[in-house]
Amino acid sequence: MMATAFEFKDVTFAYRSHPALNGVSFSIRLGERVALLGANGSGKSTLLRMMDALCFAAEGTATALSAPLTEAAMQDDRTNFAFRRRVGLVFQNPDVQLFNPTVMDELAFGPLQLGWDKPKVRDAIAAMLARFNIEQVKDRPPHRLSGGEKKRVALASVLITEPEILLLDEPTAALDPASRADLVGLLAREPVAGRTVVTATHDLDIVEDIADRAIVLSEGRIAADGPALDILHDIELLRRTHLIFEHRHSHGGHPSTAHGHLHSGIGPAEA
Numbered sequence: 001m002m003a004t005a006f007e008f009k010d011v012t013f014a015y016r017s018h019p020a021l022n023g024v025s026f027s028i029r030l031g032e033r034v035a036l037l038g039a040n041g042s043g044k045s046t047l048l049r050m051m052d053a054l055c056f057a058a059e060g061t062a063t064a065l066s067a068p069l070t071e072a073a074m075q076d077d078r079t080n081f082a083f084r085r086r087v088g089l090v091f092q093n094p095d096v097q098l099f100n101p102t103v104m105d106e107l108a109f110g111p112l113q114l115g116w117d118k119p120k121v122r123d124a125i126a127a128m129l130a131r132f133n134i135e136q137v138k139d140r141p142p143h144r145l146s147g148g149e150k151k152r153v154a155l156a157s158v159l160i161t162e163p164e165i166l167l168l169d170e171p172t173a174a175l176d177p178a179s180r181a182d183l184v185g186l187l188a189r190e191p192v193a194g195r196t197v198v199t200a201t202h203d204l205d206i207v208e209d210i211a212d213r214a215i216v217l218s219e220g221r222i223a224a225d226g227p228a229l230d231i232l233h234d235i236e237l238l239r240r241t242h243l244i245f246e247h248r249h250s251h252g253g254h255p256s257t258a259h260g261h262l263h264s265g266i267g268p269a270e271a
């Protein structure tokens, strides 16, 4: 049997009566790097939260690592613990994720939960501080850091326990260009052999670096699923799903250069 990270069949989900996912089916193999694309409100965060067992399918079936993603299954402590050590979600808004008094405590939290011994925790923290360039802020409260630093700490706090499956929600949202380039560099270098990475984003410029496959969501449905480059070149699809928009403007002093061209993105996403 093929090693499967996720298998979703006809999954629906609604917030009260507000539909968020509507008949979503896909499967992701272990080791795949997938971009989850879609405009604001298309269902990306809901889908990632479901993949992290933070919400559950109302209809249809979902599995992670070949085990059912149901509330009943996750109520079993051993199942939940086993799942949490294998799957990690980095939230869009690091303020939701970071809650410890210092960066060091933040990094130690996951390993201590898993019962690692002190020397192993210490070594892992040192490695993360260096890898994410956050040594200089290690004793500071996470909520007082810059946006880029917070994102790096949030990512480090999830990666420190080396989850097999990494789920990233809009990792470049609200970052300045330098921090964004930094983070994409880290993610592009990330492919630890065999790690599955699913990244929700509407930042088309990063897709090529961080994913081989793209799944496009539109209004809670899958609008496309295929090789990332094919999807990035399907202008009609991107326009239809509001991942790009076209407008006309003229460049100063040269009205003759007025032209239609494409801009990616829908502006910074809200948390």
Ligand SMILES: Nc1ncnc2c1ncn2[C@@H]1O[C@H](COP(=O)(O)OP(=O)(O)O)[C@@H](O)[C@H]1O
Pocket (backbone or CB within 6 Å): 015, 018, 019, 020, 038, 039, 040, 041, 042, 043, 044, 045, 046, 047
């Ligand atoms: N906590 C919530 N309560 C009610 N509706 C929500 C909530 N979170 C998201 N939604 C709605 O569900 C739909 C999908 O949202 P979301 O998964 O956050 O999309 P995305 O991450 O692509 O922006 C949207 O219509 C959104 O307004």
Ligand SMILES: [Mg+2]
Pocket (backbone or CB within 6 Å): 044, 045, 046, 092, 169, 170
């Ligand atoms: Mg979202």
